[in-house]
Amino acid sequence: MRRDVLWLLVAMANAAVFIAADSGGLPEPLRWVAKPAATLALIAWAWPRGASQPAQRQWLRLGLFASLAGDVALLWPAQGFLPGLLGFLVAHLAFVRSMTTRSRLAHPGWPWAVYGALAALVLSAWIWPGLPAALRAPVLVYVAVLVAMAGQGASWWWASRQREAGWAALGGALFLASDTLLAVDRFGGGVPAASLFVHALYWGSIALIGRSLPR
Template identity: 30%
Template sequence: MSTAAPVPATTPDTPLGERLVPGAAGALAAYAVVVVVHLVAHLADAEAVANATQWFAVPWLLLALVVQTGLRSRLSRFAAGGLMWSWLGDTAPDLVPESVAFIVLMASFLVAHVLFVAGFWPWRRESLLRSRWAWGYGALAVVMVVVCAPRAGALTLGIAGYAAALALMASLSAGVHRLAGVGGALFLVSDGLIAVDEFVPSVAVPLPGFWVMATYLSAVLLLTLGVVRRLGSRA
């Protein structure tokens, strides 16, 4: 009779332990400091400080993920790719002409969402894909496209593809861990605020920069922590 423990079908990646290693904890602490400074800068209308700190936020999350996981698993590698392209979405628009900055931003985050989807896909049966929440996320994606379409013009098809990828990522994220699920929902909120601010000038979002970044930076943090918790879970 074999005494080998069965391999759980829903956890294909190797457990890494529940506790954060010191380097990862330090990187998360640095992330928290940068985020606080960034959000305070938005409230204080310190645009230069807000722009500078936006460049240096997500790399701390990426460092924490690398140090904690060593990128030894499929999930951690795809999550790291999602964070890398999110960081490009934070920085690359500042380096291109203003006329194409929004397209570069949208393209960068589209790749990020696709990578997150690929990483989260093995846990689709534990996710929200078969729940009413998935219909809600899908409805929000449709609303986002409808709201943007009158002013988006040729970008409408691109926005439709982006919204679909975003809704799928948000639905799948809950299968990884409940923290990641909240992160996916916040990502949907953040991008919805961007859509309204960019394409619906008749709706005045109070402190749009602050709320967009507060929800986005919370989203990527929770996605990262959810990935770490999933990899640290034990059957």
């Protein structure tokens, strides 16, 4: 079996274990092992990629490790929320920087505007009313950076139509969808089967962003 396929299978198996444990179908302590293991397997899968694009690879790896830190922090849903937010904030900034090694920032700008409008709509309609006052400023900053990451992936693809850019654009969109469902579930009244959809979209986004590195 090819090494990259093996790492993807390891990531999928650990993701399935985590989602089952997080949903009550498996013992709860398995969450603490399976969640970081899934992200580490995706990091191992992406690690050999990008030799021809060292700057993009450097920043993307930083984003993956920052995502891992955010994963671990969010294993504590209450105490870890702000540290997790910070970890993923760093991840999105690193992903944006990785994309701009091969594209111009916000060129074109319309994907940023579209994602920004969608985020503002969801935030105002479903999240803001239930969001504690102490979290409003950090969440606004985080949403702005998340929108920038998703928007930059779409801008890179629109301007270049490169295959790697397409993976980045799709990964950014899935990350935005995952975090939207997470926020609605936590602050907007709940989402059915939230753990399944939030985490499947999240790990799918990480894999796609990693695939934006050329072989």
